[in-house]
Amino acid sequence: MRPNNFWKTSSLISLILAGVLVVMALLVNMTPLGNSMWLRVFFGISALNFTLRASIPLILGALSGILCERSGIINIGIEGMMLAGAFGGFVAKVATNGWPLTASLIFSVLIALAIGGLMGLLHATLSIRFRMDQIISGTVIIILATGFTAYLFDRNAVAEGKFNALPIPGLAQIPVIGPVFFDNPPITYLTLLLVVIIHVALFHTRWGLRTRAVGEHPRAADTVGINVNRYRYVNTTMGGMLAGLAGAFLVLEAVGQFQEGMTAGRGFISLAAMIFGNWNPFGALGASLLFGYTQALQNELLLAGFTDIPRQFVSMLPYVVTIIAVSGFVGRVRPPAAEGKVYETEGSSE
Amino acid sequence: MQSIRRFIRPLLIPFLAILSALIVGGLIMAFFGDTSGTLMERLWRPVRAYQSLFEGAFGSGRGLSTTIRKMTPLLLTGLSVAVAFKAGLFNIGASGQFVMGSVFSVAVGINFPGLPPFIHLSLALLAGMLGGAIWGAIPGLLKVYTGAHEVIVTIMLNYVAALFAGWTVYAGGTQGQQPGPLWDTTAGPISETPDVLASARIPWIFGPPYRVHYGILIALAVAVFIWWLLYKTTVGFEIRTVGQNMKAARYAGIRVRWTIIFAMILAGGLAGLAGGIETLGLNHKFAPEFGGGVGFDGITVALLGQTHPLGVIFASFLFGAMDAGAAKLQFDTRIAQDIVQVIQALVLAFVAAPTIIYTIFRMKPDPEEVESAPTVNWGAG
Numbered sequence: 001m002r003p004n005n006f007w008k009t010s011s012l013i014s015l016i017l018a019g020v021l022v023v024m025a026l027l028v029n030m031t032p033l034g035n036s037m038w039l040r041v042f043f044g045i046s047a048l049n050f051t052l053r054a055s056i057p058l059i060l061g062a063l064s065g066i067l068c069e070r071s072g073i074i075n076i077g078i079e080g081m082m083l084a085g086a087f088g089g090f091v092a093k094v095a096t097n098g099w100p101l102t103a104s105l106i107f108s109v110l111i112a113l114a115i116g117g118l119m120g121l122l123h124a125t126l127s128i129r130f131r132m133d134q135i136i137s138g139t140v141i142i143i144l145a146t147g148f149t150a151y152l153f154d155r156n157a158v159a160e161g162k163f164n165a166l167p168i169p170g171l172a173q174i175p176v177i178g179p180v181f182f183d184n185p186p187i188t189y190l191t192l193l194l195v196v197i198i199h200v201a202l203f204h205t206r207w208g209l210r211t212r213a214v215g216e217h218p219r220a221a222d223t224v225g226i227n228v229n230r231y232r233y234v235n236t237t238m239g240g241m242l243a244g245l246a247g248a249f250l251v252l253e254a255v256g257q258f259q260e261g262m263t264a265g266r267g268f269i270s271l272a273a274m275i276f277g278n279w280n281p282f283g284a285l286g287a288s289l290l291f292g293y294t295q296a297l298q299n300e301l302l303l304a305g306f307t308d309i310p311r312q313f314v315s316m317l318p319y320v321v322t323i324i325a326v327s328g329f330v331g332r333v334r335p336p337a338a339e340g341k342v343y344e345t346e347g348s349s350e
Numbered sequence: 351m352q353s354i355r356r357f358i359r360p361l362l363i364p365f366l367a368i369l370s371a372l373i374v375g376g377l378i379m380a381f382f383g384d385t386s387g388t389l390m391e392r393l394w395r396p397v398r399a400y401q402s403l404f405e406g407a408f409g410s411g412r413g414l415s416t417t418i419r420k421m422t423p424l425l426l427t428g429l430s431v432a433v434a435f436k437a438g439l440f441n442i443g444a445s446g447q448f449v450m451g452s453v454f455s456v457a458v459g460i461n462f463p464g465l466p467p468f469i470h471l472s473l474a475l476l477a478g479m480l481g482g483a484i485w486g487a488i489p490g491l492l493k494v495y496t497g498a499h500e501v502i503v504t505i506m507l508n509y510v511a512a513l514f515a516g517w518t519v520y521a522g523g524t525q526g527q528q529p530g531p532l533w534d535t536t537a538g539p540i541s542e543t544p545d546v547l548a549s550a551r552i553p554w555i556f557g558p559p560y561r562v563h564y565g566i567l568i569a570l571a572v573a574v575f576i577w578w579l580l581y582k583t584t585v586g587f588e589i590r591t592v593g594q595n596m597k598a599a600r601y602a603g604i605r606v607r608w609t610i611i612f613a614m615i616l617a618g619g620l621a622g623l624a625g626g627i628e629t630l631g632l633n634h635k636f637a638p639e640f641g642g643g644v645g646f647d648g649i650t651v652a653l654l655g656q657t658h659p660l661g662v663i664f665a666s667f668l669f670g671a672m673d674a675g676a677a678k679l680q681f682d683t684r685i686a687q688d689i690v691q692v693i694q695a696l697v698l699a700f701v702a703a704p705t706i707i708y709t710i711f712r713m714k715p716d717p718e719e720v721e722s723a724p725t726v727n728w729g730a731g
Contacts, residue, residue: 076501076505126699126703129705130703130705130706130709131703131705132699132702132703132705133702135440135501136649136653136698136702137702137703139442139649139698140695140698140699140702143646143650143691143694143695143698144692144695144696144699146691147688147689147690147691147692147694147695148692150686150688150691151378151382151686151688151689151691151692152382152686265509268505268506268509271502271505272502272506275502310517310520310527310528310530311527312513312514312516312517312520313513313517315513316509316510316513316514319506319507319509319510319513320506320510322502322506323492323498323502323503323506323507326498326499326502326503327492327496327497327498327503328496328497328498
């Protein structure tokens, strides 16, 4: 059994960097340091807002990956599940344009969750029931979702309205922290809450203990009466729902419309965030914020007219950082031990 | 009897997979998307669609030449993925390697005026292979020396390659960023390279309007070479042994690390060559939109071809035909041509999980059958 290695190096590094970011932001936005153009580019409120917005789908994707992989199912199909969820949410929103806005949006989120969950169930069925290689099954999910959404997408459909910011009374008035953290639309709050919920569920409940047991040593889990494959089915389906929620965020909170291929690699980056965060919810949060920050930085540098480094090279940062992370140059990360292997019960004829 | 069975068996799964994918794809066309018409009309729609698809791919000289044109890069990226599979590696990076190959080829192709045609072309193609090989070597080296999983590294390198290629041809402009080194200074705001010099272009077999170039013959020759390399040489034996059982390979004294790196360099070189051939034979320039979609399709082609070079030839021909007929399918039936991508994903699903086929067709699994794909894990190799 793996101990709760919450403070493993890579999680620690990303959380410390996130902390440094918050402190610098407070200093820059509340003291005369804010007069420096450079510090404003790096730590201004707009950079932080952009960071959080860019991070939400990455956080949800990474949490999706954590749920699946902690139970032993590799999920590289997050990208496809996100896209399918986004499309489902969009179709539901278009169909309910006549409803009151809130009801229609909530209904669309539920549909996105359902579609994401179905994709997760498909991934679990392919890899458990049909024993497909899990990475290939993930690839199938991605190609299927890309093809299906392009095939069914009606380019004339328009979704009317999206989630608005809900400032939290009191907290939203705190300088710097308020406008960044407490003046957001609902899925953003939900995502930050989910990080805490999944951390507690994984490390402090019976379900979490069993999930980790199934991912680390299925034989032992089976011996004490845990239904290994049922845990894998349930977790992968829930993981799919989280990816679907990320899609819902893109369509119903960030953009407001669906575009073909709109996930644009976010599913893959969230995989990287999961690995960089060492399969821990808070690690994934830190890593996602860092990746979101590199995107924000690119944006701010462009706005500030800084062009000495081509913007394409700034955009490479998250990918290069990921390669460095998986290469173990920043503390060793370790995946769940039984990941990627089909579990067969003792004496099964299959 | 036994020998006939052994010959037919490997062909049976791909055949049934394609058949099942076409049937499921037909049902999707009948019941999803356009839902007008009576039940009979809707059931008839996929039949007409497949007829159009077939005519679009084979019905005319132009259709057939489009099939060959689409097949060429798929054959090489399929081989790239297949070679990596043989060594137990999953190369999702063919699209990045393809892009790097395109960029390297075009860099040689637009420079060095005055070189004799054959030499210029050869150098440009070699540059493409080199670009892809470098991009393949990185995940190989990282896997061997740090344990980084090649799947995640190749996915990330795909993005880095796309951004790098975007920079090389970037037109500069709005925010004052300098244009990229390969940008065509006469292109105005368009981000693309100048045309490849005539001396570095692959000649036509059939010129416009057919536009079939000698790249298809290069690709076929390379496929035969890869078959020879994998099955008739020591290096190939080592690659296959490492792929089947790394521990046994190590015990037998095979240099496992070197073999893994070599397989990735080879895979990268093949995808890079695909980029080079596409650039020098067809597009005659590089722009960011000539991207690496064929790299991702290479995975499906490799698996449909059972990771065997001769199977990959057949699979790339089939997928090339599907891509070629897609436009006519959409034109004739007004069904979105993206349905072809759905069918290709279904082919991949059925071919990668023979158990589904066994279940549908109530067949007994073949006990001698080896799993075509390696079981993989993020962990250290």
